Amino acid sequence: MPTISVDKAALFQELGREYTTEEFDELCFEFGIELDEDTTNSDRPIVDGKQEPPQLKIEIPANRYDLLCFEGIALMLNIFLGRNPLPEYKLTQPARMEQIIVKEDTTKIRPYVAGAILRNIKFDQARYASFIALQDKLHQNLARQRTLVSIGTHDLDTVKGPFTYEALPPKDIKFTPLNQTQEMDGEELMNFYEKHQQLGKYLHIIRDSPVYPVIYDSNRTVCSLPPIINGDRSKISLDTTNVLIEITALDKTKLDIVSKMMVTMFSQYTLEPFTIEPVEIVSEHNNETRVTPDIAPRTAEAEVSYINQCCGLSLSPAEICTLLKKMAFRAKPSTTSPDIINVEIPPTRADVLHQCDIMEDVAIAYGFNSLPRAFPNISGTVAQPLPINKLSDIVRVETAMAGWSEVLPLILCSHDENFGWLNRKDDGNTAVKLANPKTLEFQVVRTSLLPGLLKTIRENKHHSVPMKIFEVSDVAFKDLSLERKSRNERHFAAAFYGKTSGFEVVHGLLDRVMAMLKTDFLAEGETPKGDSYYIKELDDPTYFPGHAASIHVRIGGKDKVIGSFGILHPTVLEKYELKYPVSSLELNVEAFM
Amino acid sequence: MASDLTNQILDALSASDAPILSSEAFPSTPSLNVKSALDRLESRQMVQYETLEKEIVTLTAEGQEIAANGSHEAKVFAVVLAAMDGLKISDLPGIVGKENAKVGQGNAFKRGWIKKDKDLLRASADSIVDETQQQLLAVQKTKTLDDKKVVADLKRRKLIGLAKELAFKITKGPKYAREFVKEQTDLTPEMIANGSWKTAHLKPYNFNAKGAPTPSGTLHPLNKVRQEFRNIFFDMGFEEMPTNRFVETGFWNFDALFVPQQHPARDLQDTFYISDPAVADPPREDPPNEPNPPAQLKADNPLDYKKYWDNVREVHEHGKFGSIGYRYPWSADESLRLVLRTHTTSISTYMLHKLAANPRPARFFSIDRVFRNESVDATHLAEFHQVEGVIADFGLTLGGLIGFMEVFFAKMGIHKLRFKPAYNPYTEPSMEIFGYHDGLGKWVEIGNSGMFRPEMLESMGLPKDLRVYGWGLSLERPTMIKYGVSNIRELLGHKVDLHFIETNPAIRLEKD
Structure with a gap:
């Protein structure tokens, strides 16, 4: 969720009144944004000798790009409050339309471009700062760090159309980048900005490409090298009155959204508010020749019955239209069907995809907290636990009743903890491995509950001994036969840590749990009546030689190894930094399903 | 023997009703022994006593030697x-010992008892009074010394020490008897x-x-809270879902939920991707029991997974089911990544x-x-528990969701709720639920x-009028708020x- 910082006094002036923090918080809450912080009473930074005026930090829903700047928040709240009419955005019809001519090579690197002109715009310090900040927010969010879309803004009076959008080898592009004094070519530019705090992280987007995207004016002045930087020549300032906005992209939809946001938010500062001068894009090779930006509202239909059903209301079409007005929609009951309203979705509302989005806005305008409340009918559903969880609970409760303490370690662990430290070898077909962990603690999904138990003991060495702990939880294994190439398995594990090995104690716990699962001990030569289990000496490097056993069950006449127990090998204890002996037990409980 | 002492005390008291002093009656018995005997008697109300504390002067080893043999x-x-x-001065240490010679010679000069004549020492008096010895002898007898100056001097010379001595003034108690029964x-x-x-x-x-x-053994606190939540769900007719599956595909975790492929949640910084195994299969019917589908969910009509996959692709890429979609090129590879x-x-x-079947x-x-x-920090771990509920029914309303939440959260003791419009890629409307926390005095999400x-439901083939509520919360956060745990690592891991696990009380969400 992006957070936008706006000047408190300026916003309240726009809204036509003062709000207390609580009142404004309430307004935000109802509208669906969140007041994170009011800095009035905080230590505010001092910039250029002046303390920053109080700010409101507002959290914006991630799909409301129209609320990413002061202008949008003020406009949408004013519309919501019924103070402002819906703006009507208009394209002017210039005598000679500026052109951006697109060269085919751009398809190799960044195929789409759009343009727009804000004529006779009046900046001041605050507007200018907001104009820059909106570009930044769009770059960070929708444009995914400039990879998908990037924006360049220029003083139109310093360059001369028609413009060309080309893709050239880096060596062939020479210009002085924004706020620099020396000219450089594309390669030099990459080296120059390599360590740059803000721009360094964008270089990778084009760096290794044989051609870089570039926009020239008709005098071969470089306007910009998207998505990295603009040329110094065309840079805008507080005094700029005619702004050319060019936007390049990999993604057409996002290009369109970014264009709409840039022009709708700042066209209110042009001589005739909400007018935008279009730019013609000439792009024959990919059928993208068109006039941009496209600010025509999208028309959509919404069903009155659907809206009323979902909201639990019985509003008339006219009432719905009135509510929608608060959310910046022009809506009219359809003349052809009583159940349809025709909704004009303004260019600012890129978040609306389906009539459910319109329905939600009706609910917001009505007030979530004013909606008639009901308790949904219980249509005869039957409660039931997941069978494996029910079985696990039996083992958990019986083990706790037997005097053991349940622990809850993490499921992710290091490769060593899961294999090497237990004297186990990774055959490459066992564990699910993570591609991008932030630390070595999280390299694999555990295939055994032992690492978690041993780490828990390690972290609790201040506790009196003996320690008797257990866990019943899932491990995961690779399984290439399945869609997800892996499967979980429910395990039960316990560990005894004390001055004696506790081997018999752990063995006794196994007997107890088996008894509670109605599984009899099968002595040699006996014939079992029902389900049964037996143990056999086990040679396993995890355990001390001669003091380990495999656990076998005979269920439905079939024998199966379900786990093992034993005194852990001293080399295992050493890895886990344990001073006293440990006996442990681990088995797969799914055999008892 | 302590038990003998109890009887000795009772004997000593038998003569009269007058109080006795332990320091007089049992001068050689350590006071701690006396006290333990008195405590036993007092607990049975056989005696009463008062503790007297006094400062006494004791002799050091050197002091005792001087008291016996002179300074x-x-x-x-x-x-x-x-x-x-x-x-001869040089002969002195040989006769009286080095220590006596060193200290004694100086003091004897000071007191004018001896004088020096070239290399010889000669007596200047015929007889002397050894005050030091006399003072120490008096101390040894009375354990007191009144002259503060002398105390300071002897202390400086490390001949005496000060100590506390306990004595007890003992009288008969209401249940005094001559004999102490074991x-x-x-x-x-x-x-x-x-x-x-x-x-007896x-x-x-x-x-x-x-x-x-x-x-005693114990269950983990977080699992105890989990059980309370499970009970709430069971009370309200919910069936538990087969969540025993940690590894998912991009398809099931994101695409099927109408989360676009460029959504920030899918970044490497937010999602764990799997390097091994490498890639998933497209969605298909699981083999039976993997995981076990609850009996009532067995499909009457086989599900068309290919159709589902195509619907998801289309609704993202071009829009479908009344949606204009996200309109971006959808990648099958992205959907088959394992997470x-x-x-x-x-x-x-x-x-x-x-x-949908x-x-x-x-x-x-x-x-x-x-x-x-x-x-990882105090409020974030790479793992946590999600509590999730889903209700599917025909004709569900938003007010029904609010009404349900009020009942659900009331069962865990939260009675004041309000709802904020929010954004979530797979729900619309989306509501953040805030509860009023009396202890914190504020609204908490x-x-x-x-x-x-x-877009999500109709891609599955569910009918348009079957609407589905979904809600979720973490298990850790309400537990931390309820029980004042400030660091999530103190709760999980x-x-x-x-x-903490062993002493954590039973969980009673509606009451605590």
Whole structure:
């Protein structure tokens, strides 16, 4: 969720009144944004000798790009409050339309471009700062760090159309980048900005490409090298009155959204508010020749019955239209069907995809907290636990009743903890491995509950001994036969840590749990009546030689190894930094399903 | 013997009703022994006593030696006097010892008892009074010394020390008797058998102390809270979902939920991707029992997974089911990447898709582990538990969701809720649920909820009028708020204190 910082006094002036923090918080809450912080009473930074005026930090829903700047928040709240009419955005019809001519090579690197002109715009310090900040927010969010879309803004009076959008080898592009004094070519530019705090992280987007995207004016002045930087020549300032906005992209939809946001938010500062001068894009090779930006509202239909059903209301079409007005929609009951309203979705509302989005806005305008409340009918559903969880609970409760303490370690662990430290070898077909962990603690999904138990003991060495702990939880294994190439398995594990090995104690716990699962001990030569289990000496490097056993069950006449127990090998204890002996037990409980 | 002492005390008191002083009656018995005997008698009200504390003067080892044999200077004087023609200075240590010679010679000069004549020492008096010895002898007898100056001087010379001595003023108690009957520590089978319980005196019980610690096993606090939540779900007719599946595909975890492929949640910084195994298969029917589908969910009509996959692709790429979609080139490879599930909503999606085989009202829930590639701090772990509920029914309303939440959260003791419009890619409307926390005196976000988007449900083949609520919260956050735990690592993981697990009380959400 992006957070936008706006000047408190300026916003309240726009809204036509003062709000207390609580009142404004309430307004935000109802509208669906969140007041994170009011800095009035905080230590505010001092910039250029002046303390920053109080700010409101507002959290914006991630799909409301129209609320990413002061202008949008003020406009949408004013519309919501019924103070402002819906703006009507208009394209002017210039005598000679500026052109951006697109060269085919751009398809190799960044195929789409759009343009727009804000004529006779009046900046001041605050507007200018907001104009820059909106570009930044769009770059960070929708444009995914400039990879998908990037924006360049220029003083139109310093360059001369028609413009060309080309893709050239880096060596062939020479210009002085924004706020620099020396000219450089594309390669030099990459080296120059390599360590740059803000721009360094964008270089990778084009760096290794044989051609870089570039926009020239008709005098071969470089306007910009998207998505990295603009040329110094065309840079805008507080005094700029005619702004050319060019936007390049990999993604057409996002290009369109970014264009709409840039022009709708700042066209209110042009001589005739909400007018935008279009730019013609000439792009024959990919059928993208068109006039941009496209600010025509999208028309959509919404069903009155659907809206009323979902909201639990019985509003008339006219009432719905009135509510929608608060959310910046022009809506009219359809003349052809009583159940349809025709909704004009303004260019600012890129978040609306389906009539459910319109329905939600009706609910917001009505007030979530004013909606008639009901308790949904219980249509005869039957409660039931997941069978494996029910079985696990039996083992958990019986083990706790037997005097053991349940622990809850993490499921992710290091490769060593899961294999090497237990004297186990990774055959490459066992564990699910993570591609991008932030630390070595999280390299694999555990295939055994032992690492978690041993780490828990390690972290609790201040506790009196003996320690008797257990866990019943899932491990995961690779399984290439399945869609997800892996499967979980429910395990039960316990560990005894004390001055004696506790081997018999752990063995006794196994007997107890088996008894509670109605599984009899099968002595040699006996014939079992029902389900049964037996143990056999086990040679396993995890355990001390001669003091380990495999656990076998005979269920439905079939024998199966379900786990093992034993005194852990001293080399295992050493890895886990344990001073006293440990006996442990681990088995797969799914055999008892 | 302490028990002898108790009888000695009772004997000493027998003569009269006048109080006795322990320092006089038992001068050689250590006061701690006296006190323990008195405590035993007092606990049975046989005696009463008062503790008297006084400061006493004791002799150091050196002080005792001087009291017995005279001071260093007196010894020096004696040998000098004995040597009629004077004593060679160099011979002195040989006669009286080095220590006596060193200290005694100086003091004897100071007191004018001896004088120096070239290399000889000669006596200057015929007799002397050894004050030091006399003072020390007096101290040894009375254990007191009144002259503060002398005390300071002797202390400086390390001949005496000061100590506290306890004495007790003892009088008969209300249950005074001549004989102290042996106390029994406990009622034994022998006492019951031989009838000695009738006359036995049981050692009085200390009602101010705790009993013996009872050895006990315990369940983990977080799992106890989990069980409370499960009970709430069971009370309300919910079936538990098969969340025993940590590894998911991009398809089930994101695409099927109408989360676009460029959504920030899918970044490497937020999601754990799997390097091995490398790539998933497109969605298909699981083999039976993997995981076990609950009996009532067995499909009447086989589900068309290919159609589902195509619907998901289309609704993202071009729009479908009345949606204009996200309109971006959708990548099948991205959808087949394996991830650790970032939410259990992937399982809800799986269950809802199963429901499409036989669309009908259903209530599902789960509480299980989810994984986020977060940097670990006091409130974030790479793993936590998500509590999730799903209700599918025909004609559900938003007010019904609000009404349901009020009942649900009231069952865990939260009675004041309000709902904020919010954004979530797979629910519309989306509501953040805030609960008023009396202790903190403020509104706290306690969960997220909404109605699943038609793009998600209709892609599965569910009918348009079957609407589905979904809501979720973490298990850890309400637990931390309820029990004042400020660091999530104290609640989940191997760093949790075992003592905390063992002593955590039973969970009663509606009451605590």
